[in-house]
Amino acid sequence: xxxxxxxxxxxxxxxxxxxxxxxxxxARAGVGLKTVSRVVNGEPGVTPDTERRVQEAIEALGFRRxxxxxxxxxxxxxxxxxxxxxxxxxxxxxLSRAVEEVARxxxxxxxxxxxxxxxxxxxxxxLALCARRVDGLVVIPAGDDHRYLEPEIRAGVATVFVDRPxxxxxxxVVLSDNYGGARDGVAHLIAHGHRRIGFIGDMPRIHTAxxxxxxxxxxxxxxxxxxxxxxMSLGATDPERVRRAAEEMLAGPDPVTAVFAGNNRVTxxxxxxxxxxxxxxxxxxxxxxxxxxxxQPGVTVVAQDSAxxxxTAxxxxxxxxxxxxxxxxxxxLPTRLITRGxxxxxxxx
Amino acid sequence: xxxxxxxxxxxxxxxxxxxxxxxxxxARAGVGLKTVSRVVNGEPGVTPDTERRVQEAIEALGFRRxxxxxxxxxxxxxxxxxxxxxxxxxxxxxLSRAVEEVARxxxxxxxxxxxxxxxxxxxxxxLALCARRVDGLVVIPAGDDHRYLEPEIRAGVATVFVDRPxxxxxxxVVLSDNYGGARDGVAHLIAHGHRRIGFIGDMPRIHTAxxxxxxxxxxxxxxxxxxxxxxMSLGATDPERVRRAAEEMLAGPDPVTAVFAGNNRVTxxxxxxxxxxxxxxxxxxxxxxxxxxxxQPGVTVVAQDSAxxxxTAxxxxxxxxxxxxxxxxxxxLPTRLITRGxxxxxxxx
Numbered sequence: 285x286x287x288x289x290x291x292x293x294x295x296x297x298x299x300x301x302x303x304x305x306x307x308x309x310x311a312r313a314g315v316g317l318k319t320v321s322r323v324v325n326g327e328p329g330v331t332p333d334t335e336r337r338v339q340e341a342i343e344a345l346g347f348r349r350x351x352x353x354x355x356x357x358x359x360x361x362x363x364x365x366x367x368x369x370x371x372x373x374x375x376x377x378x379l380s381r382a383v384e385e386v387a388r389x390x391x392x393x394x395x396x397x398x399x400x401x402x403x404x405x406x407x408x409x410x411l412a413l414c415a416r417r418v419d420g421l422v423v424i425p426a427g428d429d430h431r432y433l434e435p436e437i438r439a440g441v442a443t444v445f446v447d448r449p450x451x452x453x454x455x456x457v458v459l460s461d462n463y464g465g466a467r468d469g470v471a472h473l474i475a476h477g478h479r480r481i482g483f484i485g486d487m488p489r490i491h492t493a494x495x496x497x498x499x500x501x502x503x504x505x506x507x508x509x510x511x512x513x514x515x516m517s518l519g520a521t522d523p524e525r526v527r528r529a530a531e532e533m534l535a536g537p538d539p540v541t542a543v544f545a546g547n548n549r550v551t552x553x554x555x556x557x558x559x560x561x562x563x564x565x566x567x568x569x570x571x572x573x574x575x576x577x578x579x580q581p582g583v584t585v586v587a588q589d590s591a592x593x594x595x596t597a598x599x600x601x602x603x604x605x606x607x608x609x610x611x612x613x614x615x616x617l618p619t620r621l622i623t624r625g626x627x628x629x630x631x632x633x
Numbered sequence: 634x635x636x637x638x639x640x641x642x643x644x645x646x647x648x649x650x651x652x653x654x655x656x657x658x659x660a661r662a663g664v665g666l667k668t669v670s671r672v673v674n675g676e677p678g679v680t681p682d683t684e685r686r687v688q689e690a691i692e693a694l695g696f697r698r699x700x701x702x703x704x705x706x707x708x709x710x711x712x713x714x715x716x717x718x719x720x721x722x723x724x725x726x727x728l729s730r731a732v733e734e735v736a737r738x739x740x741x742x743x744x745x746x747x748x749x750x751x752x753x754x755x756x757x758x759x760l761a762l763c764a765r766r767v768d769g770l771v772v773i774p775a776g777d778d779h780r781y782l783e784p785e786i787r788a789g790v791a792t793v794f795v796d797r798p799x800x801x802x803x804x805x806v807v808l809s810d811n812y813g814g815a816r817d818g819v820a821h822l823i824a825h826g827h828r829r830i831g832f833i834g835d836m837p838r839i840h841t842a843x844x845x846x847x848x849x850x851x852x853x854x855x856x857x858x859x860x861x862x863x864x865m866s867l868g869a870t871d872p873e874r875v876r877r878a879a880e881e882m883l884a885g886p887d888p889v890t891a892v893f894a895g896n897n898r899v900t901x902x903x904x905x906x907x908x909x910x911x912x913x914x915x916x917x918x919x920x921x922x923x924x925x926x927x928x929q930p931g932v933t934v935v936a937q938d939s940a941x942x943x944x945t946a947x948x949x950x951x952x953x954x955x956x957x958x959x960x961x962x963x964x965x966l967p968t969r970l971i972t973r974g975x976x977x978x979x980x981x982x
Contacts, residue, residue, distance in 0.1 A: 363761060371733060371745070372726030374923075380720040384747055393761050396720070396745040398733055412712060412742050416765040552923060559927055574723075574901060575924050578908055 305440075306607060313341035321610040362392035364420040364442075364601060365413035367406055371398045375548055375571055375590055376424070379446070382594030383422055390602050392419065401490075403427025414441055420601045422446055422594075428489070430455070442604035446597035448491040449614070456604070457614045458597040460588040462492045462570075465619030466499025467506075469568040469586040470544050472621060474507045477631050478542040478566060481515065482533040484526055484554065485546025488518045496546050496570055515540055521549035523556075530557040534565065541631035542566035548573045555579060568627040570619075577624055584627025587620045655959060662690035666959040673957065711741035713769040713791075713950060714762035716755055720747045724897055724920055724939055725773070728795070731943030732771055739951050741768065750839075752776025763790055769950045771795055771943075777838070779804070791953035795946035797840040798963070805953070806963045807946040809937040811841050811919075814968030815848025816855075818917040818935040819893050821970060823856045826980050827891040827915060830864065831882040833875055833903065834895025837867045845895050845919055864889055870898035872905075879906040883914065890980035891915035897922045904932060917976040919968075926973055933976025936969045 310320045315334060322330050323338040330338070366383050368376050384394040395413060399406035406426040410433060413421060420442030421433075428451035437443050437455070444456040473481050483500045486493035497518065504511050514536075517529035530553070533540045543558075543565060545551040551569030558565050569576075572587035596615060603609045659669045664683060671679050672687040679687070715732050717725050729745060736743040744762060748755035755775040759782060762770060769791030770782075777800035786792050786804070793805040822830050832849045835842035846867065853860050863885075866878035879902070882889045892907075892914060894900040900918030907914050918925075921936035945964060952958045 371729040374723050374726065377721035377723065377726075381747075384720060384749070388749075393758055394746060395762070395765075396747075397743060398730075398745075400733070400737075409742055413744070416712075416744075555924070555927060574922075575904070575928065578904060578928055579924065580929055 306610065308345055309338065309341045312345060313337045317610040321608070324608070362390070363387075363395055363418050364392050364422065364598070365410070365418040366394055366396045366422045367409055367413075367424060368396060368398045369401050369424050369426055369447075371396075373549065374573065375588075378591040379424075379594035382591040383598040386595055386598035386602065392602075399424075399426040401426050403429075407432050411436070420444070420605055422597050422601055423450075424448060425450060427451060442601045444597045444601045444604070446593050454612045456597075456600050456609075456612045458593055458600065459614070459616050460492075460593060461616050461619050462495035463499040463502070465586040465588070465621075466496035466544065466546075466570060467503045468499075468619070468621055469570065469584075469627070470500045470503035471506065472584070472623075472627055473542045473544065473566055473568055474503060474509070476542075476566065476628055479507075479509050479631075480512075480538060480540045480542075481509075482530070482540035482543045483516045483546065484529050484533075484543060484550050485516075485518045486521050486550070493518060493546055500544055518546075521547065521553075523553045526550050526553040527557055530554050534561070534563075540565070542568070542627075542629075545569040547571050551583065551585070555583060564629050564632055566627055566629040566631070568621075572622060579626075581626045581629065582624025584621070584623045584625065587622050589617060589620075592617055655956060657694055658687065658690045661694060662686045670957070670959045711739070712736075712744055712767050713741050713771065713947070714759070714767040715743055715745045715771045716758055716762075716773060717745060717747045718750050718773050718775055718796075720745075722898065723922065724937075727940040728773075728943035731940040732947040735944055735947035735951065741951075748773075748775040750775050752778075756781050760785070769793070769954055771946050771950055772799075773797060774799060776800060791950045793946045793950045793953070795942050803961050805946075805949050805958075805961045807942055807949065808963070808965050809841075809942060810965050810968050811844035812848040812851070814935040814937070814970075815845035815893065815895075815919060816852045817848075817968070817970050818919065818933075818976070819849045819852035820855065821933070821972075821976055822891045822893065822915055822917055823852060823858070825891075825915065825977055828856075828858050828980070829861075829887060829889045829891075829982075830858075831879070831889035831892045832865045832895065833878050833882075833892060833899050834865075834867045835870050835899070842867060842895055849893055867895075870896065870902075872902045875899050875902040876906055879903050883910070883912075888982075889914070890982055891917070891976075891978075894918040896920050900932065900934070904928060913978050913981055915976055915978040915980070917970075921971060928975075930975045930978065931973025933970070933972045933974065936971050938966060938969075941966055 306317055306320045310317045315338060319330055319334060320338055323335050364387050366380060380396060387394040395418060397409040399409060403426045410421060414436045423445050424447045425445055430450045430453045433443060434453060446458045449457045470481060483497060485497055488494055501511060515533060519525050543554055545554045548571035554567060558567060567583060569583055569585045572585045576583040576585055655666055655669045659666045664687060668679055668683060669687055672684050713736050715729060733743040744767060746758040748758060752775045759770060759772065763785045772794050773796045774794055779799045779802045782792060783802060795807045798806045819830060832846060834846055837843055850860060864882060868874050892903055894903045897920035903916060907916060916932060918932055918934045921934045925932040925934055
């Protein structure tokens with residue numbers, strides 16, 4: 285897209301529109317992005333000749349490492365946007381707060397919005413925040429095609445995806461190990477003697493739900509257990525749907541003896557269903573949640589560090605704004621199994 | 634402040650700056666605001682002569698009831714801002730979501746930010762959102778002086794305060810009955826035989842904390858119980874402070890036999906402290922919280938309807954934008970005592 289069209293996208297002109305990027309420097313110097321980054325950050329591994337060429341390109345283009353950050357401090361209040369999926373899901377509380385703390389440490393305001401799991405809404409909100417001149421966006425994506433953000437990214441809006449990957453664009457992504465975490469959680473139930481294990485998850489088009497299902501399948505396959513279709517239920521996480529799914533798995537001649545709940549919204553409903561029953565059914569949930577340890581039995585969970593997700597994403601965003609990042613990366617954070625009782629119950633059948 | 638200065642506050646000119654208000658119509662017609670409202674909304678109680686005068690003023694000034702709403706639909710995406718106190722407090726989840734649903738029903742985006750209980754941050758955020766051209770603001774205030782919003786309000790930014798009142802300005806406010814709810818909750822403990830009842834609340838400068846303390850004092854006074862200073866502890870709601878406060882009240886020769894927890898952050902910590910002790914201590918908490926019914930004993934709470942707070946505030950905001958509201962009002966929503974076991978335990982001493 286030519287420069288003029290790009291600028292036309294931003295009605296009142298962009299601070300970033302004319303800012304030379306590391307890519308421009310690399311192109312002019314005829315070197316790779318990593319080399320420019322090394323020179324800019326004073327890292328070793330660059331020959332004196334290459335360094336000279338990079339420095340010349342930097343001077344010729346007027347590239348400045350902290351350009352945007354310095355402009356921010358001079359001009360109006362810096363701000364970054366965060367697009368959440370659901371304002372009422374407690375999982376996003378610590379994540380949002382962590383993003384906000386990093387923003388504040390960089391002198392920037394955080395502005396949030398929620399897509400309510402609607403890709404169109406996500407796009408509308410992301411573009412509305414860009415039109416309102418946020419300097420960067422942390423996105424928990426609802427959609428799987430983010431090419432609509434390309435003009436903004438080219439115009440200098442820093443962008444990091446968190447919790448779920450970006451679709452059809454090359455972008456920084458910070459994820460939990462959803463596959464590994466679910467596999468560990470299900471393997472834990474298998475190690476306690478369970479073979480008929482149910483999986484109740486979110487809608488399969490959601491990356492985290494699909495990855496956790498994949499982890500469930502892998503653990504079952506590792507143990508040589510063939511999975512019955514009726515043990516798996518993916519769909520909306522409203523209590524009615526989850527309750528129905530749990531009750532179906534728990535009924536019939538060969539009921540499941542354990543349930544793996546695909547996220548905290550599912551877990552709290554499954555806890556309710558199990559509390560009503562005499563038969564003890566084991567439970568491991570993905571995501572920790574408040575008071576899980578005070579229930580009886582305590583709920584064993586695969587905990588994500590949602591604050592670390594937010595912090596990592598936000599720090600990466602500000603490194604993009606500083607101009608110190610080179611190529612987009614995919615960062616994966618580990619999960620942690622926390623045993624509290626519900627996941628250690630033996631099968632009763 | 635003269636019109637010119639007002640307009641200069643908004644660098645690129647305000648859509649609202651020249652819009653005649655109901656106040657202008659009332660002044661020109663020489664009638665009260667309520668009369669104008671009646672005529673505009675086609676309500677009875679206006680003489681034909683008065684109605685004619687109002688209609689003439691409306692025509693002369695070019696006043697249109699749905700002026701702003703119509704402009705919004707024609708121009709850029711409408712948006713409203715919501716300023717929360719803490720992104721990670723689950724109380725605000727349903728409130729935010731309710732505001733968002735009303736915004737969406739009006740074709741507007743919701744943009745959130747958090748003051749983190751810092752009055753300066755609240756002001757910075759509110760003004761930053763106004764500079765980003767939100768059409769209205771729903772504010773959960775951290776500060777107690779909102780005169781900084783007066784130029785924005787005069788320039789047409791709709792403003793509603795929720796959960797806590799506005800300070801030093803006349804504005805729409807939607808509150809829970811904090812005083813009455815706390816008084817009912819404490820009276821409930823007294824009715825179950827308690828006399829030494831502790832109160833652990835948020836910082837006293839916070840309106841809700843002060844009101845709930847007032848409710849506690851009133852219930853105790855109603856029962857002729859004189860309150861010992863050491864039964865009351867107000868301060869930050871971090872777990873360490875609350876734990877220390879609870880442990881102090883529960884120790885000594887005359888420990889409290891019941892605790893009234895001033896909000897959900899306090900309650901969850903008190904639940905933890907009580908779970909570690911052999912002696913059964915009664916507990917009533919202000920705010921309902923997830924899984925309160927599945928704890929043992931279930932936690933008796935004074936529930937606010939946080940979704941209704943958000944919905945009521947947002948609906949009022951859009952009525953301001955429609956031009957159908959007259960004078961600021963203070964709306965108070967009732968609370969509801971939900972008994973689950975912890976508040977019905979008898980005193981053990």
